[in-house]
């Protein structure tokens with residue numbers, strides 16, 4: 001989706017091509033593109049000369065003669081295409097064509113058909129609802145705007161949602177929001193009300209840095225003005241957006257992706273800490289290493305204890321998820337039946353692709369539920385076998401990793417009647433063991449010994 005820098009590039013590319021040209025004819029191939037009265041549009045656009053182009057946020061304005069203004073928005077896939085001729089210019093996605101007096105044409109092509117055009121006059125533009133809803137341009141914030149913006153951003157909502165709200169700040173979309181928050185070292189889930197004024201100023205400065213750089217690079221690399229998403233040069237400069245699973249250039253931790261309002265959001269779990277969330281205690285470790293025993297110990301100490309395996313089982317019960325996973329494993333299952341559970345487990349162990357597909361469905365849902373529990377409660381302890389693999393490190397202030405010798409592990413597995421060969425094949429990823437908050441504990445002797453070690457760390 002084109003964001004502010006791409007629209008700026010579109011504007012700069014169009015200016016030398018269409019300025020001073022007169023529209024002599026218009027073809028509208030998709031009526032809903034025109035948001036103002038379509039008959040007036042058809043009539044009033046004729047014989048108007050394009051005097052210049054301006055951009056505000058993601059809107060592009062054509063200044064026309066006789067005090068008319070054409071407002072356009074590319075939305076998801078809208079693109080302008082300029083032609084030196086007026087024949088054979090229409091492609092299947094063309095929703096409109098302007099024909100100029102010199103025989104050239106400007107088409108609007110839009111595969112998704114979300115783009116819009118609105119014809120108005122200079123005296124009416126400020127009273128339009130869509131114009132009144134526009135906030136301050138994110139790369140043009142002045143110190144005198146700070147007070148007002150602090151107020152609007154200090155809401156009980158994730159900061160990512162607030163800075164992409166075009167009625168507060170205009171021009172920050174998904175890509176530039178992730179980049180801005182990464183540079184500001186602020187977790188996208190952080191509530192606006194939990195941020196300080198200095199954090200907001202950091203966001204303003206980084207948003208300007210990111211947008212200005214993108215404008216410069218976008219302007220130099222776009223040849224046609226398709227402005228389809230981000231263009232070549234800035235894409236190479238992205239630090240965080242779309243880098244899920246890749247190492248953070250600052251600390252080497254793998255970037256993590258969550259979904260916020262249905263939109264992918266990438267961040268570094270180590271550089272972008274969310275303090276109000278980083279308050280739970282995590283337990284992880286190999287199968288049969290004593291995680292549940294330790295969880296019960298926390299229960300005795302009056303902690304709210306959560307087993308992610310229990311939550312996962314609940315998630316499997318969700319009919320939509322059950323249907324999706326049934327498709328992947330190739331049979332309809334009842335998660336309450338041990339037989340079915342084992343069948344799924346085996347499929348996951350034998351085929352890493354199946355495992356990955358199922359995890360891609362379960363992890364984000366589990367993550368959302370865990371975040372909610374941690375936000376709403378104090379003294380939470382969560383057992384998560386896949387803690388590091390799913391990159392949930394950022395939710396915890398302390399993480400206990402239970403380690404165990406294989407002979408002892410087999411002993412535990414037999415005791416609870418698990419299939420030893422199958423169970424030992426389940427591998428965990430411990431790539432984040434170097435974090436300060438991670439405590440690896442050998443659990444080769446008694447429960448009492450384990451509890452003693454854990455209590456000592458808790459009381460530190």
Ligand SMILES: [Zn+2]
Nearest residue numbers: 248251268271
């Ligand atoms: Zn980092």
